[in-house]
Amino acid sequence: MNFARRLDKILPSKTLSITNRVLEMRKAGEDIISLGAGEPDFATPEHVKHAAIDAINKGFTKYTVSTGIPELKEAIATKLKKDNNIDVNPSQVIVSCGGKFALAAAVLALCEEGDEVLIPSPYWVSYPEMVRLAGAKPVFVPTKAEQCFAFDFDELQRALTPKTKLLMFNNPVNPSGAVYDEKVTDNLAEWLKSTNILALTDEIYESIIFDDIAIRSLASYPEIKEQVITVNGVSKTYAMTGWRIGYAAGPKKIIAQMAKIQSHTTSNPTSISQWAAVSAISGDQSFVTEMKAAFKKRRDFVYDRLNKMSGLTCTNGLGAFYLLPDASYFLNQRTGKGKMKDVVELCQYLLEEYRVAVVPGNAFGVPNHFRISFAASMEQLSEAMDRIQAGLHNLDS
Numbered sequence: 335m336n337f338a339r340r341l342d343k344i345l346p347s348k349t350l351s352i353t354n355r356v357l358e359m360r361k362a363g364e365d366i367i368s369l370g371a372g373e374p375d376f377a378t379p380e381h382v383k384h385a386a387i388d389a390i391n392k393g394f395t396k397y398t399v400s401t402g403i404p405e406l407k408e409a410i411a412t413k414l415k416k417d418n419n420i421d422v423n424p425s426q427v428i429v430s431c432g433g434k435f436a437l438a439a440a441v442l443a444l445c446e447e448g449d450e451v452l453i454p455s456p457y458w459v460s461y462p463e464m465v466r467l468a469g470a471k472p473v474f475v476p477t478k479a480e481q482c483f484a485f486d487f488d489e490l491q492r493a494l495t496p497k498t499k500l501l502m503f504n505n506p507v508n509p510s511g512a513v514y515d516e517k518v519t520d521n522l523a524e525w526l527k528s529t530n531i532l533a534l535t536d537e538i539y540e541s542i543i544f545d546d547i548a549i550r551s552l553a554s555y556p557e558i559k560e561q562v563i564t565v566n567g568v569s570k571t572y573a574m575t576g577w578r579i580g581y582a583a584g585p586k587k588i589i590a591q592m593a594k595i596q597s598h599t600t601s602n603p604t605s606i607s608q609w610a611a612v613s614a615i616s617g618d619q620s621f622v623t624e625m626k627a628a629f630k631k632r633r634d635f636v637y638d639r640l641n642k643m644s645g646l647t648c649t650n651g652l653g654a655f656y657l658l659p660d661a662s663y664f665l666n667q668r669t670g671k672g673k674m675k676d677v678v679e680l681c682q683y684l685l686e687e688y689r690v691a692v693v694p695g696n697a698f699g700v701p702n703h704f705r706i707s708f709a710a711s712m713e714q715l716s717e718a719m720d721r722i723q724a725g726l727h728n729l730d731s
């Protein structure tokens with residue numbers, strides 16, 4: 335069968351394929367610890383669940399306005415002003431089926447054949463595929479791995495061409511845990527102003543930042559606010575990955591084009607989840623503080639254990655819930671099955687022989703690294719570190 339040519343260059347999600355293999359192995363009775371998934375292991379807060387149950391009982395179970403219920407758009411506009419100093423009217427907000435669809439709709443609305451999109455690397459696995467789906471070309475901008483993945487403005491400038499349409503900027507970063515502070519965004523805002531490109535900023539991990547680093551949203555810089563679309567959502571902040579609520583805010587004319595795409599594809603995000611999101615965004619925030627404290631403890635533990643493993647090096651993750659150790663030292667070594675080709679084989683070895691799932695870095699543009707999600711209990715993390723240590727130790731050089 336002939337499929338649409340636009341899919342020729344699109345790869346299936348590598349993180350989802352690990353998750354599928356883990357499910358298969360667990361079904362076969364194997365005790366697998368998965369540090370692959372990008373979702374908080376906490377339960378959604380009770381008051382949020384109750385808001386959803388209330389919504390069902392009150393009959394909010396029908397189509398809503400495609401761009402989201404007015405109450406949620408209002409709550410998002412208020413949150414953006416209060417937390418991010420972003421001035422938007424609710425009419426400049428679109429609520430989508432997850433931050434993922436908000437990002438995809440923005441890319442589809444803005445980019446086409448002949449356009450280039452700058453993506454700092456390492457990057458979230460879906461960015462390049464979204465760009466390719468739109469027919470445009472992802473252009474990767476390496477960050478400085480050896481300096482905690484510091485932003486590299488020389489590389490950024492080098493990557494800029496007359497075809498550049500958009501920069502995708504994720505802060506904090508999945509998969510490296512890098513967090514770009516205000517000094518970086520000051521420079522980035524100044525750089526963006528000197529260009530005529532747009533910025534799509536993904537702030538989905540904004541509430542999981544350790545060590546008191548102050549970040550600033552690009553859309554809060556008045557001089558570039560017409561160039562910036564901000565994406566965020568409730569998945570990570572309130573442990574609501576399954577509820578599928580994300581949003582974008584930005585210039586009205588861009589949001590209107592995204593609304594066209596949404597109205598003809600997903601219609602509205604789930605009515606019940608939208609009411610739950612109103613409660614999450616406007617309600618008591620103590621859950622977020624507790625979750626962050628738990629993540630910090632786990633980050634400290636995993637960071638320490640990884641750096642004590644002979645041959646492995648890992649820069650610290652300052653935000654999100656990932657660490658990205660460098661496994662270069664092991665990549666030419668041998669398992670019982672022979673010499674490994676790459677980090678994919680290393681991750682396969684760890685999964686098949688040591689029953690711990692991590693994601694190969696080639697999914698994120700860093701083929702010498704693997705990603706560990708520390709969204710798991712301390713007991714699981716401790717056991718997983720023992721397994722990884724044993725697995726690496728038992729390789730033959």
Ligand SMILES: Cc1ncc(COP(=O)(O)O)c(C=O)c1O
Nearest residue numbers: 372432433434458508567569580
């Ligand atoms: C960097 C980044 N952006 C966006 C998302 C999308 O999250 P959701 O669609 O659940 O809102 C994710 C999820 O893993 C992510 O890691």
